[in-house]
Amino acid sequence: MQSAAAIGLVRPCAARPLAACPSPRRGGGVGGSLLPALTPRGLRLSARAGLVPASPLEEEESRRCRAARDVAASAAAGKAAAGEEAGGGGLVKTLQLGALFGLWYLLNIYFNIYNKQVLKALPYPINITELQFTVGTVIAVFMWITGILKRPKISGAQLLAILPLAIVHTMGNLFTNMSLGKVAVSFTHTIKAMEPFFSVLLSAIFLGEMPSTFVVLSLLPIVGGVALASLTEASFNWAGFWSAMASNVTFQSRNVLSKKVMVKKDNEESLDNINLFSIITVMSFFLLAPVTLFTEGVKFSPAFLQSAGLNLQQIYTRSLIAAFCFHAYQQVLIHLADIAASYMILARVSPVTHSVGNCVKRVVVIVTSVLFFRTPVSPINSLGTGIALAGVFLYSQLKRFKPKPKAA
Structure with a gap:
């Protein structure tokens, strides 16, 4: 089966600001909405009932947001690596030029x-x-x-x-x-x-x-x-x-x-x-x-x-x-x-x-x-x-x- 990322299921969450994605560790939402946070075991934290089973829609939303966060983290790491590589590449080119x-x-x-x-x-x-x-x-x-x-x-x-x-x-x-x-x-x-x-x-x-x-x-x-x-x-x-x-x-x-x-x-x-x-x-x-x-x-x-x-x-x-x-x-x-x-x-x-x-x-x-x-x-x-x-x-x-x- 294709993953959610492969068939485009992460796009709705990735398309909005990353801050709009609920945190996996705390409840609360953005703009007054009460989107429940999901724990790693698929349970949501309810203000009234404590930990209760999460609905399929909530689990899907959580997966999409986690995927979006992973993409953002990868991009940031890629930029940092590119910067280091550019610096190193500049040094290498200078050494090559001196050798020539x-x-x-x-x-x-x-x-x-x-x-x-x-x-x-x-x-x-x-x-x-x-x-x-x-x-x-x-x-x-x-x-x-x-x-x-x-x-x-x-x-x-x-x-x-x-x-x-x-x-x-x-x-x-x-x-x-x-x-x-x-x-x-x-x-x-x-x-x-x-x-x-x-x-x-x-x-x-x-x-x-x-x-x-x-x-x-x-x-x-x-x-x-x-x-x-x-x-x-x-x-x-x-x-x-x-x-x-x-x-x-x-x-x-x-x-x-x-x-x-x-x-x-x-x-x-x-x-x-x-x-x-x-x-x-x-x-x-x-x-x-x-x-x-x-x-x-x-x-x-x-x-x-x-x-x-x-x-x-x-x-x-x-x-x-x-x-x-x-x-x-x-x-x-x-x-x-x-x-x-x-x-x-x-x-x-x-x-x-x-x-x-x-x-x-x-x-x-x-x-x-x-x-x-x-x-x-x-x-x-x-x-x-x-x-x-x-x-x-x-x-x-x-x-x-x-x-x-x-x-x-």
Whole structure:
């Protein structure tokens, strides 16, 4: 048989205020009515006769009221539990966010250190970049095959739209590795602090997005700081400098192209950013493969490494760790961005937190590389780097404020 609650018998009592339900321990009613209270044994307390058997209607009324009280008590307990869970959930999310930031920094540090060690021993940046795309492609295909990542359904039109992004992504990573092979890690990252300058410039030229006066002024310490650091950099050479600058241009071109070309069509399934990044990585692998063969050739064969007097195990281990960290830290950044977004940080944190985290990440990489490689740094060089990074942070804050449209 169905219970009274299941067939709706508790509704008449639940629909009125809980105070209107008679108490199971005392008589009396509400509003002058004399609804008898029921004891647990089905007896009612009569003012004249004491305990007498309760009528079926009175028992039914009591059951309904008890059910209503139970529902109210459960709801109150549920709200209390939800509040505790929300508090606990907030703490858990904060810890998760801190862990993601820490992992992002750690992967960046390991990538830059191992990558620099490999580039010093094996100065073939095209080969090393292609190896990084190869490892990223293997990881992406593995995630699609195992179902860890949903395999994307992509049309030919979407592939054509993604192709320019893959080209500039390939070039950006190649130029970064070329710079890292020529100059100190700290100097490459100081030059890469110029990214906002090229972002504003390219957005104005190709998107018509004119920056505010304050945004333009925030670019001055960036340019001045990089110039000051460059003049006093011990490892300075023009090949490393212009490679880092070219990396800035190509990466910011990718951002502009992503706004201009990646238009979501109604008849096409939209790509989340992890899948988008994975597809770009696979395309970059195929784009750079013929360039590698026709320029540097294959330099990672055991025969070549042995003939160059290099330790095979050491080169392979460091190369694979660097390549894995390269792909992994970008995946972490995507999840911080919106697990659908550098492309895991923006959806889970405010823009302020993200911009601070990004600046701190660059500082952490620069300081760590200086300490690890014992890079000579003069006080003026440090001052220039500090000014440039402060300008980047100021730019990221001012960029958030958009001018209000003027009333017609």
